[in-house]
Each structure stands twice: as structure tokens, then as C-alpha cells.
Amino acid sequence: MNHPPHTGTATARCVATHSVLTLDARHPYVSKSLIDAHDMHRTVMSGFQGWVDDGSRDARAQMGVLSTWALDLKAAALVLVVQSKVAADWAHIPKAALREAPHLITVDRTYRTGDTVGFRTVVNPTYSKPRTGPDGQKMRGQRVAHTKPDGVRKWCARLFGTWESPGRIGAAAEPDTISVRMLPTVSSPAPHKGLKVVRAELRGTLTVTDPTAFVAALSDGIGHARAYSCGLILTR
Known part of the structure; x- marks a missing residue:
């Protein structure tokens, strides 16, 4: 791709938090999310209770919540990555559904x-x-x-x-x-x-x-x- 040389004059900073959850795909709490997209949405949003009023139609957008997941069928492991503008609390997820404690990462990068x-x-x-x-x-x-x-x-x-x-x-x-x-x-x-x-x-x-x-x-x-x-x- 041909483009002008990098001058470094235009910049913008991205700040967010990432939660990485490794879940047991065989646990009923997790398997339900794998067969029901709306249940997966509820699992993701369960980490952000109390930040906005109950019933807010744009709660996800207000808190900047985005997610992605990948499933390893051989290992029966679901890796869920959740990005947000506010801190997450995953205490509502059953401990038996977690393969390990949630890993929280602060993202702070300038582009x-x-x-x-x-x-x-x-x-x-x-x-x-x-x-x-x-x-x-x-x-x-x-x-x-x-x-x-x-x-x-x-x-x-x-x-x-x-x-x-x-x-x-x-x-x-x-x-x-x-x-x-x-x-x-x-x-x-x-x-x-x-x-x-x-x-x-x-x-x-x-x-x-x-x-x-x-x-x-x-x-x-x-x-x-x-x-x-x-x-x-x-x-x-």
C-alpha cells in the first residue's frame, strides 16, 4: 500500500478496559449462552450492573460494552473478551463456570x-x-x-x-x-x-x-x- 511517510502529527488515544474470561463450555450457564445469542448478551451485560438505570434502552452503548468470543470444542473452553468504558464485576458468574479468575486489562494506546x-x-x-x-x-x-x-x-x-x-x-x-x-x-x-x-x-x-x-x-x-x-x- 503506497502512502505518504508517517509524520506523527495526527494522534488519538484509546482508553478502555478488557475483561478476558475463560469459561467451561460444559457448564449449563455457559452452554446456554452458546445456543442462545440473547443469553450470551445477558452474560456479557451481567458484568455491568448498576452503572445505568434499569431498563435503559441504550445501556450497552452508554457503557461502551463490546464483546467477542471463541470456542475450543476439544478443550470445552469458551474464551470471552469484553471491552468497556467502565469497570466490570464478574461476581455474578457461577464460580464453577470459570476455568480461571477473570483477567482484567487496562488498554491505553495512542495511534x-x-x-x-x-x-x-x-x-x-x-x-x-x-x-x-x-x-x-x-x-x-x-x-x-x-x-x-x-x-x-x-x-x-x-x-x-x-x-x-x-x-x-x-x-x-x-x-x-x-x-x-x-x-x-x-x-x-x-x-x-x-x-x-x-x-x-x-x-x-x-x-x-x-x-x-x-x-x-x-x-x-x-x-x-x-x-x-x-x-x-x-x-x-
Whole structure:
């Protein structure tokens, strides 16, 4: 990727806390979360009781809560990473469900224009499918998920862009260099019947083009289904 030399003049700082939980996938508390996306959401949010008023519709966004998880079936271990703007308390999780004590990490990193970072994220890649009404008039598009890697790469091209044509998150990547792996769809039974979240794992390298926008993407997440463990960007 060709771009101007790194001048170090534009910077932005990202501060957050990460909780890393290693859970026993065979424990009923955990296995329920694996088969019910809304239950996984409740597990994540259980670490943040009392920070906002009960019933707040945007509680997750207010506290900056984002999450991602990975399952090792051989080891029967679920590793859950939760990012937040406020401190988490995982005392509500049954001790028998934890393989080890939650690991809490303070993230404090400054990004500069031109920095390159390795990243991993799980996203819900969607696009708007055009629709027309019975009278032939255009209607609001229907949100549809990409289910193939090629479609996900097109989604990545719009999101990341390139140095010459920046995307929406303040970091650029060549779509062909991003590793795309389709993950199993997660869903939820009644009362959330019909909830299905198509997921894709992205790995690769990003070049920071706008540190302020990039830190906003790190803090707020990207794409849809952020309440269901999508959209958290992990960098290294």
C-alpha cells in the first residue's frame, strides 16, 4: 500500500478496559449462552450492573460494552473478551463456570497517522437490498447479510477503503489481504424468534489514516449486531 511517510502529527488515544474470561463450555450457564445469542448478551451485560438505570434502552452503548468470543470444542473452553468504558464485576458468574479468575486489562494506546496494526474482528457483514413496492416505487432497502467470503470482502472494501480512497473507520486495508472466515450463524429462540446473526471473522493489517475516526471505531465497534458479540476490533 503506497502512502505518504508517517509524520506523527495526527494522534488519538484509546482508553478502555478488557475483561478476558475463560469459561467451561460444559457448564449449563455457559452452554446456554452458546445456543442462545440473547443469553450470551445477558452474560456479557451481567458484568455491568448498576452503572445505568434499569431498563435503559441504550445501556450497552452508554457503557461502551463490546464483546467477542471463541470456542475450543476439544478443550470445552469458551474464551470471552469484553471491552468497556467502565469497570466490570464478574461476581455474578457461577464460580464453577470459570476455568480461571477473570483477567482484567487496562488498554491505553495512542495511534498516529501511518501506524500499522494487526487486527482481528468478528462482524455481521450486511448490505441493503433494493426493493420496489406494488406500484413500482422504490422502497427502503432490506438489510441482507453477506454469506460468502467474496461478499464479505466487498463489505470490507467499503468499510476500510484504501489510503488513496479512505473508508469509514479511519484505517485502510487492501481487501485481498484480509483473511475472511465464515463463522456459524447464532440465533435465539422465543421470545427472540427470528433473530439470526450471520458472522465472519476478519484478520489482517490496517494502516491508520485518521486516528480520531479509528479510535472512535475501536471504542464504538463496527457494523451491526454489536449487542451480539460483533463489531469489536482487537489490535496488536
